[in-house]
Structures are given as C-alpha cells and as structure tokens.
Amino acid sequence: xxxxxxxxLEKLSGIKAHTIxxxxxxxxxxxxxxxxxxxxxxxxxxxxxxxxxxxLKNNGYKISKIAKMSDxxxxxxxxxxxxxxxxxxxxxxxxxxxxxxxxxxxxDTIIDENIEKVGFEKTxxxxxxxxxxxxSMLWMTGSVTHAQESFMSNLIxxxxxxxxxxxxxxxxxxxxxxxxxxxKGENQELSIQLMHYLLKxxxxxxxxxxxxxxxxxxxxxxxxxxxxxxxxxxxxxxVGESITNYIGRMERQFPDTHLLLSGYQVVARNILNKxxxxxxxxxxxxxxxxxxx
Numbered sequence: 582x583x584x585x586x587x588x589x590l591e592k593l594s595g596i597k598a599h600t601i602x603x604x605x606x607x608x609x610x611x612x613x614x615x616x617x618x619x620x621x622x623x624x625x626x627x628x629x630x631x632x633x634x635x636x637l638k639n640n641g642y643k644i645s646k647i648a649k650m651s652d653x654x655x656x657x658x659x660x661x662x663x664x665x666x667x668x669x670x671x672x673x674x675x676x677x678x679x680x681x682x683x684x685x686x687x688x689d690t691i692i693d694e695n696i697e698k699v700g701f702e703k704t705x706x707x708x709x710x711x712x713x714x715x716x717s718m719l720w721m722t723g724s725v726t727h728a729q730e731s732f733m734s735n736l737i738x739x740x741x742x743x744x745x746x747x748x749x750x751x752x753x754x755x756x757x758x759x760x761x762x763x764x765k766g767e768n769q770e771l772s773i774q775l776m777h778y779l780l781k782x783x784x785x786x787x788x789x790x791x792x793x794x795x796x797x798x799x800x801x802x803x804x805x806x807x808x809x810x811x812x813x814x815x816x817x818x819x820v821g822e823s824i825t826n827y828i829g830r831m832e833r834q835f836p837d838t839h840l841l842l843s844g845y846q847v848v849a850r851n852i853l854n855k856x857x858x859x860x861x862x863x864x865x866x867x868x869x870x871x872x873x874x
C-alpha cells in the first residue's frame with residue numbers, strides 16, 4: 582500500500598496543502614492517520630477522494646456542495662463531467678484519476694472520445710503530451726508509483742502503435758527518409774513513437790530503430806537505407822561520455838546525413854545548430870520543422 586504526505590497530495594491534485602487542511606477540519610473530507618512519531622500520512626483512498634473532489638471543483642462545483650453529496654450523487658457527477666468535458670484541464674484531471682485508480686475503461690473513454698472529436702494527432706498534442714509532461718514531473722518527485730506510471734505508459738503506447746500501424750506507408754520514391762532511434766539509457770520511447778506517427782502521417786518514410794541503439798548500430802541502418810535525416814532524443818545524463826562528445830561522434834559518423842537533435846540535455850547544454858545539425862527545442866518547434874520539409 583502506498584502512503585502519501587500532504588505535499589504529495591498537493592502535487593498530484595493541484596490543491597494547496599493549506600486548503601486541504603482547512604477542508605479536513607471544516608468538511609471532514611479526508612481522514613489522515615499518524616505514524617508513531619506523530620507524522621501525518623494519507624492512504625490511496627484519501628488521494629483518490631481528493632482527486633475526485635478537485636475534478637468536480639475544477640468543473641464548477643463548490644466544496645460546500647461536494648461535501649454534502651451522497652456517494653451516488655458524487656459518482657453521478659463524476660460520470661457526467663467525464664463524458665461531457667472537453668477542456669484540457671478536465672481531460673488531464675480525468676487521466677490522472679484513471680492512472681491513480683488504474684482504470685483502463687476510463688482511459689479508453691477519455692481518449693477515444695477525444696479522437697472521435699478532434700482526431701488522433703490533436704488528441705496526442707493537446708491531451709496526451711501535456712499529461713506525459715506532468716507524469717514525468719510526478720515520477721521524478723516520487724509522487725506516483727512505478728506500477729501506475731507503467732500502466733499508463735503502456736496504455737498510451739498501445740494507442741500510438743495502433744495509430745502508426747493504420748497509416749499507410751508512402752509509395753513515393755521522392756519522399757524524405759528519416760531514421761529514428763534512442764541512445765542506450767534513454768527512456769523516452771513514447772516521445773520517439775509520437776515522432777514516428779507525426780512523420781508517417783505526413784507521408785515521410787520512417788526507419789524506426791527504437792531504443793538502446795549505439796552509434797554503430799545506427800551506422801549499419803544508415804549504410805543500408807541512406808536516410809536524409811537522423812532524429813534522436815537525449816534527455817538522460819550520460820555517465821561515461823559528455824553530450825558534446827556523443828554529438829561529435831555522430832557528426833563524424835554521419836557527415837552526409839542531417840542530424841535532428843532534441844531532448845532536455847541537448848537544450849539545457851545550449852548545443853548550437855551547425856550545417857548538418859538542427860536543434861529542436863520543443864515539440865511545436867519539431868512539428869513546424871517537419872511541416873516545412
């Protein structure tokens with residue numbers, strides 16, 4: 582069983598710790614326990630209750646009204662908003678709840694309704710990608726469990742793989758060709774898969790190598806396929822080699838292929854553009870770049 586501090590509840594729900602304490606005293610909505618050393622903690626049910634309350638409050642319900650709801654009224658209000666809400670904040674709240682409760686049905690309902698209304702790409706960029714950014718921060722601060730993070734990541738991966746598979750490969754010989762890969766130690770496979778989809782749906786030929794690739798591995802693919810571009814993400818801190826050394830090796834290995842580099846480490850270290858290197862600092866910048874090809 583996972584235990585949470587009031588700081589964890591604040592990070593996950595977006596409700597200030599001071600407000601949570603007031604609600605506890607005034608409405609008895611949560612029931613924290615204490616350790617033998619008198620430190621307050623909360624259990625999973627407390628977190629789920631608070632997330633649901635935050636969800637209703639963000640959608641116009643007053644806390645005084647929420648506190649008086651029966652269990653049936655509470656559940657009915659949640660179901661109604663989950664089915665009708667279209668704003669990004671509503672969707673992010675609902676996705677957070679589906680992750681904490683490991684509720685695949687709720688996840689599918691949210692994503693499938695968004696896809697039906699605005700299409701897969703807008704759903705990924707407007708709902709899933711902002712959620713992944715929030716999830717990454719929560720994961721780094723230890724506010725979500727590995728099981729919850731993996732559960733959600735695998736559901737999103739399934740959606741991406743299905744969407745990628747549905748897009749027909751362009752038969753045009755003149756189309757640009759990309760090699761996509763992640764270096765060893767990188768864990769951003771969902772981001773590289775999203776790039777795969779964005780390129781493929783634009784009729785660009787993609788050679789997807791996936792994670793755990795060495796520069797030598799990529800060189801084998803480049804030798805066979807002769808791509809116009811190589812795209813990768815570098816977000817993790819390398820222990821055995823600096824980022825500049827790694828990129829230098831890429832330059833020497835692939836002098837005739839344009840390198841597209843993104844990720845936290847590339848941006849944070851102010852790697853500069855060169856004749857055969859373009860630094861893409863954000864997802865919108867990346868999309869603008871591929872749309873300009």
